[in-house]
Amino acid sequence: MVVPLQNTIRDYAWGSPTALPELLGVQPDGEPQAEMWMGAHESAPSVLPNGDTLYDVVSADPAAVLGAETAERFEGRFPFLAKLLAAAQPLSIQAHPSRDQAIDGYQRDEADGIPLDAADRNYKDAWPKPEILIALEPFDALVGFRPLESTVALLDSLGAAGFGELTDLLRNGKLREAFTDFMSRDRDAIRPLVAALGFAIDTYTGDAFAMERETMSRLCADFPDDPGVLAALLLNRVRLQRFDAVYLPAGNVHAYLRGLGFEVMANSDNVLRGGLTSKHVDVPELVSVVDFEPLADPVLTATTVGDGVAAYETGCEYFAVHRVDLASDERTLDGAGPRIVCCVDGTVDAVGKESAVKLSAGQSAFASGTEGPCTLRGSGTAFVVSAR
Numbered sequence: 001m002v003v004p005l006q007n008t009i010r011d012y013a014w015g016s017p018t019a020l021p022e023l024l025g026v027q028p029d030g031e032p033q034a035e036m037w038m039g040a041h042e043s044a045p046s047v048l049p050n051g052d053t054l055y056d057v058v059s060a061d062p063a064a065v066l067g068a069e070t071a072e073r074f075e076g077r078f079p080f081l082a083k084l085l086a087a088a089q090p091l092s093i094q095a096h097p098s099r100d101q102a103i104d105g106y107q108r109d110e111a112d113g114i115p116l117d118a119a120d121r122n123y124k125d126a127w128p129k130p131e132i133l134i135a136l137e138p139f140d141a142l143v144g145f146r147p148l149e150s151t152v153a154l155l156d157s158l159g160a161a162g163f164g165e166l167t168d169l170l171r172n173g174k175l176r177e178a179f180t181d182f183m184s185r186d187r188d189a190i191r192p193l194v195a196a197l198g199f200a201i202d203t204y205t206g207d208a209f210a211m212e213r214e215t216m217s218r219l220c221a222d223f224p225d226d227p228g229v230l231a232a233l234l235l236n237r238v239r240l241q242r243f244d245a246v247y248l249p250a251g252n253v254h255a256y257l258r259g260l261g262f263e264v265m266a267n268s269d270n271v272l273r274g275g276l277t278s279k280h281v282d283v284p285e286l287v288s289v290v291d292f293e294p295l296a297d298p299v300l301t302a303t304t305v306g307d308g309v310a311a312y313e314t315g316c317e318y319f320a321v322h323r324v325d326l327a328s329d330e331r332t333l334d335g336a337g338p339r340i341v342c343c344v345d346g347t348v349d350a351v352g353k354e355s356a357v358k359l360s361a362g363q364s365a366f367a368s369g370t371e372g373p374c375t376l377r378g379s380g381t382a383f384v385v386s387a388r
Contacts, residue, residue, distance in 0.1 A: 002352030002367045004359075005054070005340070008044040010035040019086035019260045023136075023344070024362035035085050038340050038364045040078035041267055043124070046366065054078065054366065067369025070337040070387045077127070079387045080319035082340050083263040084362065085133065090219065091256045092277035093142075093228040096129035097289045098250035102270055105285070120280045124269040130316050131265035132247045132300070134323075134383070135240035136344055139259030140215070142235035143246045144295030145175060151234055154209050160200035162193050166230075176292045179234060179253075183274050183283045187225035194220050194229050212237045215257065219276070228255070228275015236298050243323065245300040247314045251291030262344060264385050266318035309333065322384045324348075330377035337387035339367040339374055346380020 009020065015034025021027060037044045045055035055078070058065045062076035070079065097105060105123035114121045133141070146154075148170045155167045169178040182190075198220030201213050215237055219229045235253060238246065240261075248254055255276060272286040273279055302310035302323055308331055312321045324331050326348060341350040343359035350357045350365040353372065357365040359382065367374055369387075376382055 002350055002355050002357055002365055002371060003049055004357045005038055005046040005048070005364045005366050007036050007038050007046050007364065009033050010037065010044065014087055014089040014091055016086040016088035016260070019088070020084060020362065023084070023260065025360070032088070033086060035083045036362070037081065037083055038342060039081040039267060041081050041269060043269055046364075048366070064370070065368050066338050066387075067336055070369050074318075074387070078267050078338065080340075080385055081265050081267045082342060082364070082383075082385050083265075084260070084342070085256070085263045086260045087256050087258050089258070090222075090276050092271075092273040092279065093231050093253065093255045093275040094271050094273045095251055095253045095286060095290050096131070096248070096268070097123070097270055097272065099128045101250070101289050102126050102128050102268065105270075122270075122272060122280075122282055122285050127266055127268035127270065128250050129265050129268040129270050130247075130249045130314075130318065131263060132245055132312055132314055132316075132321060133240075133256065134245040134262045134312065134321070135242055136260045136262060137242060139240040139244075139261050140257040141238050141240065141246060141259075142215070142232055142255045142257065143238055143248065143298040144236050144252050144254065145234055145292065146236045147294045147296055148173065148175060154212060154233070157206060157208055158197070158200040158204060161196040163197070175234070175294070176287075176290075179231060179290070179292070180283075180287050182230040183227050183287070185227055190227050190230065191225040194224050194226070197229070197233075211239060223276055226275050228277070231275055236295060238298055240299065243302060243310075245302070245312055246298050247300050247312075247316075249291075249316075251289050252295070253290055262342065262383055264319050264321050266316075306331070317388055320386050320388045322386075323381065324376050324384060325381050326376060326378050328379050330375055332373050332375045333384055334373050335386055336369060336372065338369045339371075339384055339386045341365045341367065341374065341376065341382050341384050343380055343382045346378065348376050348378040348380045348382040350382075351375040351377055
């Protein structure tokens with residue numbers, strides 16, 4: 001089957017009130033619209049035309065919906081989750097667990113009797129959450145630890161009072177100790193450091209690190225006693241252009257700052273937060289999953305794999321992402337397994353064996369694992385997400 005999806009929009013406080021409505025061509029309602037979920041996660045599954053949720057139909061007969069091979073490989077669970085993400089304010093400093101870490105953490109939370117919807121629960125499911133974010137417009141983010149020599153150069157140029165200890169730790173290659181120290185301090189200890197950092201940025205007269213200074217000045221003003229501000233000092237500041245991407249494997253510390261993007265991840269809602277949020281923060285648990293290897297070049301560009309078809313090569317076992325650009329023509333993508341097609345520009349038809357779904361920007365369709373090759377037709381751009 002190829003069918004249209006009705007998707008849930010999450011109203012998280014950091015969401016933009018206008019970006020998703022503008023993409024969808026509807027009037028804003030004044031409320032934040034942060035994420036549109038497309039898939040079969042139990043907390044907000046897509047709804048099929050007959051009123052069933054995708055989660056329910058997958059649970060009832062995984063092989064029929066996912067295809068036998070995909071159902072067996074992922075133990076009957078839909079393997080990925082796609083989202084449209086619209087950030088007007090920074091998201092939390094966060095990282096996601098590996099598969100083994102997620103299983104262990106989920107079992108611990110279950111054994112402790114913490115309800116799934118409890119604010120202080122760390123693990124919502126037993127799955128990892130590697131993810132890719134593809135910009136649909138200029139998109140600002142903090143992604144992975146900056147090479148230590150670059151962070152030392154930033155701190156030396158600012159000369160903020162009280163940061164000598166951090167700088168010395170980084171010079172000696174002790175990134176884990178520096179991150180853990182700042183993230184573990186209470187708000188009373190953090191407040192004067194954030195104030196000193198903000199003052200140093202505001203009085204800086206040089207030209208270096210312009211994007212970093214812009215971001216840190218804003219964070220210092222908006223989060224005056226939050227250790228996440230100091231963690232942000234250690235991360236790569238990137239500005240993605242349209243269709244540039246960042247891939248975030250397990251343990252990668254990041255925070256999206258502002259922009260509209262298309263996001264794909266393993267089918268999980270596991271988020272371990274460290275700051276820039278009013279939600280539950282568990283620093284020891286966060287540190288236990290973090291990968292402290294610096295990331296020199298976090299930006300991922302797509303590879304052309306055919307006429308009008310580009311692939312985002314991540315090596316992730318849970319999903320593959322292709323971008324299809326059409327100009328009054330069609331493309332067929334080979335392969336099997338379940339797919340979600342999301343149009344982000346123009347009008348695109350997702351064509352199946354016996355049916356076709358017309359999609360405009362912001363709309364999506366589901367193709368079952370037994371459908372066979374996926375054909376797109378029209379004038380516009382769509383992403384096709386599949387199981388690898």
